[in-house]
Amino acid sequence: MQTKVIKQKIKSVGSIKKITKTMEMVSAAKMKKAIDNALTLRPFRMESQHILEDIALDPLLSHPLLKHNHATGEVVIIVSSNKGLCGAYNTNIYRKILEAYSEEERKNVKIIAIGKFAEKIAKRLHMEVLASFNGSVFTETEARVITKMIVPIYLTKDIGAVRLLYTHFSSASVFTPTLLKILPFESEGQPDEIGDPIYSYEPDQGEVLTRLIPMILENVIAGAVLEAYASEHSARMFAMKNATDNASELQDELKLYYNRARQDAVTQEISEITAGAMAQG
Numbered sequence: 242m243q244t245k246v247i248k249q250k251i252k253s254v255g256s257i258k259k260i261t262k263t264m265e266m267v268s269a270a271k272m273k274k275a276i277d278n279a280l281t282l283r284p285f286r287m288e289s290q291h292i293l294e295d296i297a298l299d300p301l302l303s304h305p306l307l308k309h310n311h312a313t314g315e316v317v318i319i320v321s322s323n324k325g326l327c328g329a330y331n332t333n334i335y336r337k338i339l340e341a342y343s344e345e346e347r348k349n350v351k352i353i354a355i356g357k358f359a360e361k362i363a364k365r366l367h368m369e370v371l372a373s374f375n376g377s378v379f380t381e382t383e384a385r386v387i388t389k390m391i392v393p394i395y396l397t398k399d400i401g402a403v404r405l406l407y408t409h410f411s412s413a414s415v416f417t418p419t420l421l422k423i424l425p426f427e428s429e430g431q432p433d434e435i436g437d438p439i440y441s442y443e444p445d446q447g448e449v450l451t452r453l454i455p456m457i458l459e460n461v462i463a464g465a466v467l468e469a470y471a472s473e474h475s476a477r478m479f480a481m482k483n484a485t486d487n488a489s490e491l492q493d494e495l496k497l498y499y500n501r502a503r504q505d506a507v508t509q510e511i512s513e514i515t516a517g518a519m520a521q522g
Contacts, residue, residue, distance in 0.1 A: 244506060247499040251492060258488035264326070265481035272413070272474035279410055279467040286464035289457045293426055296440070296450070304450045305396055308425055312401035314349040316371065316391055317420075318462065319363070320407040320469040321356035323375055327477035330408065330416075331358040337406060337418040338362060351400070353387055355379060355466060379470075384463040388455050395424045407465040408472035414479065416472035421465070423458055 297307050319338070321331050342350055352363040354373040363370045372390060374383050391403045403424035408416045442449045 244499055244502045247495055247502060251495045251499065254488050254492050254495065258485055258492065261481045261484040261488060265478055265485055268474050268478035268481055272471065272478050275467070275471040275474045276410070276413070279464070279471040282460075282464050282467055286460050289460045293454065293457045296454075297426055299440075302446065302450075304447065304454070306392065306425060306450070306454045310395065310398045310401060310425070312398040314351070314400045315402045315404060316351050316353060316394070316400050318353045318387060318391075318403070318405045318407075319355065319359035320405075320466055321354070321358035321362065322473045323357045323377070324477075325358075326480060327473055328480040328483075330473055330476040331362075333418045334359070334406060334408065335362050335365075337420060338366065341406075341420055353390070355469075379463075379466045381459065381463055384459045384466070387462055388459045391424060392455055392458070405462065405465055407469045410468045410471040410475070413475045416475060421461075423461055426454070426458075 296302060296304075317338070319334065321334050325331070338347075347366055347368055351369045351371050352359065353371050354360040354363055354375070357375045360370055360373050360375070372387070374387075376383075391400075394400050395403060402422060405421045405423050407419060407421070409419040410416050
């Protein structure tokens with residue numbers, strides 16, 4: 242390989258390295274903000290979810306949003322990213338769908354997509370998209386809109402369940418695709434023995450729960466999106482860091498090739514000069 246070509250490649254790799262390093266720094270700043278937002282809301286969301294679990298386990302209580310309606314079909318709310326360059330983040334969500342539903346089961350699954358890649362996943366698997374939210378920022382208003390979509394169609398028995406697929410944030414390097422069933426909301430705990438009610442309701446149990454359960458579902462959806470954002474920016478930061486490290490290694494290899502090629506060229510020139518001098522002598 243000519244030294245000129247190698248020099249051009251070194252320059253190109255250097256330019257790419259600067260871009261990936263900049264993107265790494267931007268992603269690191271966004272990651273910190275996203276993690277702060279997710280961790281700030283997490284205690285409130287978890288406590289709300291615990292309240293809903295207590296309600297679901299109360300043997301003295303019955304509400305249509307807490308029991309099976311015996312309908313077929315499901316809605317899955319998929320939370321993905323709008324942009325790429327985030328490693329296996331979106332691929333893991335795709336694999337989770339394949340793992341959770343067979344090809345036959347996917348025929349009865351409809352999708353609410355949060356993020357452009359969620360919509361791409363649905364189209365690739367030939368799943369119907371009920372709604373798509375791909376703005377740069379997911380708001381509480383959009384979480385309320387989704388809740389107002391899923392609650393009526395569950396109550397009218399158009400679907401039998403609603404699940405939420407998002408990436409749970411554990412740490413900057415650990416984030417796991419999680420499929421959570423939110424309608425009918427179920428708890429993994431055991432029902433309490435029949436006794437006094439866990440909570441008292443005013444003015445009416447049914448009216449309170451009809452208002453309370455959708456509010457908690459809004460928090461669960463909004464919190465899951467924040468967890469997914471923290472996971473996405475962490476994944477992108479690590480992906481850009483790996484790309485920067487790979488560019489540095491490639492630069493070092495190309496510099497080594499360049500030095501060898503230049504040395505070979507000098508050696509060749511010296512050999513030619515020496516051969517020419519000997520021929521004249």
